[in-house]
Amino acid sequence: MGKIRISLLAKELGVKSCLLIDKCQEKGLAHITHHANTLLPEQAEMIRQLFQPVTKVIPAKEEPKGKDAPVPHTIEQKKDDKAPLQTSSVVKVIQPSKIVRIPKAAPQQQRIVKVTPVKTYWKKKHPPGVLHHRKKEHGEEAAGLKKTAIKEKETKIVMEPPITVKDLSSKLGIRANEIITKLLLEHNVRTTINQILSEEIVQLLGIEYGVEIEIRKREAAEEHNFIAEQISTKTEDMVYRAPIVTFLGHVDHGKTSLLDSIRQTNVAAGEVGGITQHIGAYKVEMNKRHIVFLDTPGHEAFTAMRARGANITDVVVLVVAADDGVMPQTEEALNHAKAANVPIVVAVNKIDKPGANSLRVKQQLANLDLIPEEWGGKTQFVETSAITKKGINALLERLLLESEILELKANPKNPARGVVLEAHLSEGRGVVANVLIQDGTLRQGDIILCGKTFGRARLITNDRGIELCEAGPTTPVSVSDFSDVPEAGDKFYVVGDIQRAREIAQERQKKERETSLARHQHVTLDSLYSKIAEGNVKEIKIILKADYKGSIEVLKKALEQLSTPEIKVKILHCAVGGITESDVLLADASDAIVIGFYVTAEDKARILAEEKGVEIRLYKIIYDATNEIKAAMEGMLEPESKEVVLGQVEIRLVYNISKVGNVAGCYVKTGKITRNSSIRLIRDSIIIYDGKLESLRVVKDDVREVRAGFECGLKIANYDDLKVGDVVEAYEVQKIARTLSV
Secondary structure, three states: OOEEEEHHHHHHHHHHHHHHHHHHOOOOOOOOOOOOOOEOOHHHHHHHHHHOOOOOOOOOOOOOOOOOOOOOOOOEEEEEEEEEEOOOOOOOOOOOOEEEEEEEEEEEEEEEEOOOOOHHHHHHHHHHHHHHHHHHHHHHHHHHHHHHHHOOOOEEEEEOEEEEEHHHHHOOOOOOHHHHHHHHHHHHHOOOOOOOOOOOOHHHHHHHOOOOEEOHHHHHHHHHHHOOOOOOOOOOHEEOOEEEEEEEEEOOOHHHHHHHHHHHHHHHOOHHHHEEEEEOOEEEEEEEEEEEEEEEOHHHHHHHHOOOOOOOOOOEEEEEEEOOOOHHHHHHHHHHHHHOOOEEEEEEOOOOOOOOOOHHHHHHHHHHOOOEHHHHOOOOEEEOOOOOOHHHHHHHHHHHHHHHHHHEEEEEEEEEEEEEEEEEEEOOEEEEEEEEEEOEEEEEEOEEEEEEEEHHHHHHHEOOOOOOOEOOOEEEEEEEOOOOOOOOOEEEEEOOHHHHHHHHHHHHHHHHHHHHHOOOOOOOOHHHHHHHHOOOOOEEEEEEEEEEHHHHHHHHHHHHHHOOOOOOOEEEEEEOOOOOOHHHHHHHHHHOEHHHHHHHOOOHHHHHHHHHOOEEEEEOOHHHHHHHHHHHHHOOOEEEEEEEEEEEEEEEEEEEEEEEEEEEEEEEEEEEEEOOOOOEEEEOOOEEEEEEEEEEOOEEEEEEEEEOOOOEEEEEEOOOOOOOOOEEEEEEEEEEOOOOOO
C-alpha cells in the first residue's frame, strides 16, 4: 500500500480535512498543511488509530426470569412513558434540534437528518392519537418524496473536455456556487459558472468530493477505435520509409535553386520515373531509394505546421551561402530547427563564387553549437553549388545516411494516415487537398477523416495529372472530394464507416468554438509560479530581440546566469530588429516569452500574439528585464526550511493525574517555550520523542509562553514517559524565501 492523500483519508474516516490536518500536526507531522498532502502507510495507520470509536462495554446483569423482570430505562425517560423496549444495551436519546448521523447500508455514506421538536400548540389542540393519525396521513407522503429525492452518490463519472463549472456541477449534483466558492477560498482560483476548468483542477475537485472523474478525450478514443485496432506493428511487415527533408535558410542563399538542381540532376541521369514533383513536395530517387523534399516558403510555414502538431520533418537542411556566411535569418532558421528537435545537415551553398569561404561558415556555425564532424562534432557539412551541380549527390548520400541512423520505417499494409500540406477549392474537382502519407497505403474509394472534414478519396493524382490507384508511405499526392477545405497541418486517417466519419466531423465543428476557449494557455511571467507548481515548466524559454548586437550579448548573458538547478533559462532565438510574426510563431510553437529591448512589435505580430496568447514584454533598461524574470523565478523556488531552537526546559518533578496522565513541573533554563512550539524530549543527550505540547501552565493559568528563569507545568501530547532530569527543547521550523544569486 502506497501513500494516501489527506482528502482521501478524511473521506475514509468520515471527518473534515481540516480536523485531520490538525491531528497530523499534533502528532508531529508538521509538513501536513494541505488536504492534497500525502501520508506514508505507517503515518496513516497512526492517524486512523486516533479516530477509532471507543465503545463502553456495559456488563450485562443477570435478568430475573419471570413476568416481574424490570425494564431498563434512562434517566430522561419518565416512568409513565410507554417507550418500546430497546434491543441494544445502550439507549441513545435523540435531543431536539441536534444533528444525528444515520449510516446507510453502503459504507462511508451518511445522511444528515435534523430532528426538530413538535410545536407546543399542536400538542394542545390534538391528542396523541390524532397527532399520530395526522402524521400518518400527511407526513408519510412528504417523507416518501424526500426519500426518493435523495439519490445514491456516484463514485465514478466520465466527462469530456472542455469541462465548465456548470458541467461539473450537473455531474456531481453540487451547486455551482459552492464549487466556485471552494475554488476561490481553498485553491485561490477565480472562476465563473461558464468558465472552462483545467484537467488538474477537475481531478482535484473529484478527489475532494470523493468521486473519481475520468476525463475521456473523444478524439483520442476515435483514433483508437479507427486506427489502433487496424494498425499492424509486425516486424515482417515494416519496410524502409523515405526521409522527409525540409530546406531552411536565409533569403537568396539558394534554397529553391538547390531544390531545382536536385530535380534536374535526377532527370539528366535518365531517372524520369523516379521523380514526383508535387505542389508542396518533391520525391527524388537515388540508388533505388527515395527522399521526399518539402517545398515550403520558409521556416515560418515550417514552424506554423509544427505549432499545429504536425511534426512531419525528419531532417532539416540548413542552406548557408559560402560568400555571405551566417545571416540573421540563418540563425533564426537554425533556432526553429533546434526547437523542433530534428537532425540538421548543413549545405554550404554557392561554393563556386569567388568570395566563397566555407571555413568561415563552419566557424560561425560552431559558435552557434553546430560543430562539424571533422572538428569532433555531430553535424554533417556538405559543400554544394546549384550552378555547377557540385556536391548534389554527396548531399543526397548524407541525407540517406542520416535516415539510416534514424531507422525510419512504415507498414504499407496499414490504413493510410498522414498530414495535409495545403488545400484549396478547385472549380473542376471541388475541394483538393495536397497530402503527405506518413504510414500505410491510400487507395481509391477510401473514406478519409481529416480534422473537421471528411470525404472519399475518389481521385488520387500526382503533379502530372496521372491518376493513381494507390499511394504508399511517404508519397505526396493530391486527393479530391472532401466535404470542406481542411487546414494545413491537419492530420488525416482512413476509417471504415462514412456515416461515423460524418458524425465525428460534425461533432468537431460543433465543439470548435468551445475548444478554442479551452486552447493551450502559454506561459507568462505572471503564470510561471502556478505552471512550475503543476510540474509543467522546467525551463523558461525566451526569444530575445534588441536594437544592437552588443545589447543582445549583454542581455543574453544576464538572463542565462539566472538559471538554477531547478529551472533553466533557455534563449531559443536572439536577433537584431523589431518583433515579427516569425518570432510570435516560434514562441507559439515552443511556449516561449518574447522579450524586446529598445524595439517594438509590428502590428501584425502584435495582433497574432493576442490571437495565440503569446506574451510580449518590452524593456528599455536591462535590469528591469532581469529583475522581472528573477522575481518570477524566485516565486517558483521552494522556500528553505530552517529549524530555530527557542529554548530548553528542565523537568524537575513529574506528577501523575488520573484521566490526564503525567504532567511535568519544569524550569525554563534558556530562551523560552511557547504553547504552539514543537518540542523534543531529550534524555541523556538522545532524542526519545518529538511532538507537540498539549498544555502549558503557570500555576493554574494557561499561558502562551514562559521565558527563561520562570517555572511552569507542561503536558506533552500523547506521551507520558517523563522522568526527572529530562530536557524539553522547544523549537520551530521557519520557512525562508529563497533568492537567486546572480
